[in-house]
Amino acid sequence: MAQQLIHALKYEKRPEIGEALGELYGKRLLKDFGQINYTSIIPVPLHTKKRHKRGYNQSEEFAKGLSASLQIPVYDKILLRNRNASTQTALSREARWNNVAMDYELRNEAILSNQHILLVDDVLTTGATLEACGRILLSIPHITLSVATIAIA
Numbered sequence: 001m002a003q004q005l006i007h008a009l010k011y012e013k014r015p016e017i018g019e020a021l022g023e024l025y026g027k028r029l030l031k032d033f034g035q036i037n038y039t040s041i042i043p044v045p046l047h048t049k050k051r052h053k054r055g056y057n058q059s060e061e062f063a064k065g066l067s068a069s070l071q072i073p074v075y076d077k078i079l080l081r082n083r084n085a086s087t088q089t090a091l092s093r094e095a096r097w098n099n100v101a102m103d104y105e106l107r108n109e110a111i112l113s114n115q116h117i118l119l120v121d122d123v124l125t126t127g128a129t130l131e132a133c134g135r136i137l138l139s140i141p142h143i144t145l146s147v148a149t150i151a152i153a
Contacts, residue, residue, distance in 0.1 A: 002151050006123060015056045018122070021150050022065020029070065038146065039115040041066055041074045044122075044133055045081040045104070058122045062150055066120065078112065079133060080105050104133055109140045116144040124149040 009017040029036055043059035051057050063074045083103045117137055121130055130147050137145055 006151055009058045009061070010054075010122065013055060015058070015061045018058050018061025018150075019065040019068075022062040022067070022120075023069045024065070025062075025148065025150070026066045026069030036070055036072070037116050038070065038072050038118040040112060041070075041072055041118045041120060042079050042112075042133075042137065043074065043076055043120050044129055045076070045079055047081045047083065059120055062122060063120050066118070066148070072118070075111065078106060078108055079136065080107060104136050106136055106140070112137070112140050112143060114142045116146065119145060119147045121147070121149050123151050123153050125153040 005017055005021070008014040009021075041063045043057060043063040046054070046057045046059075057076075060074070060076050063076070066072070067074045081103055082105050119130060119133055119137060121133075124130060124147075130149075134145055134147065137143065
């Protein structure tokens with residue numbers, strides 16, 4: 001079931017699935033942990049060409065749903081993907097890391113200083129994308145970083 005939902009989210013132009021899953025995820029976090037101390041949500045960005053082709057960023061849709069249920073802002077213009085890499089689905093962990101290590105950049109990062117950031121992506125496969133994004137975010141002074149994904153492959 002989860003696999004079909006994620007496939008529809010990513011490849012069948014169903015962004016509402018990401019937002020709905022984000023809302024459910026956020027409600028579950030509140031139920032399980034009570035008070036949440038995240039102060040901002042950052043979705044893993046897509047390159048503008050891929051976003052234009054798909055029409056949306058599935059991780060951003062997930063972030064919107066989390067934001068709605070947790071009442072935490074989404075910052076989708078701070079972390080940017082500056083290179084349009086090919087799909088990573090068939091690459092090894094090392095190849096994925098090499099493919100994305102320099103793909104991301106920060107803008108207006110001062111907004112996030114002294115915050116607890118929740119970095120979100122749709123699927124965790126090898127962790128290369130989250131690791132690359134996390135390394136850049138951890139360069140911001142005085143932040144705490146947590147991650148959330150819809151699924152693990």
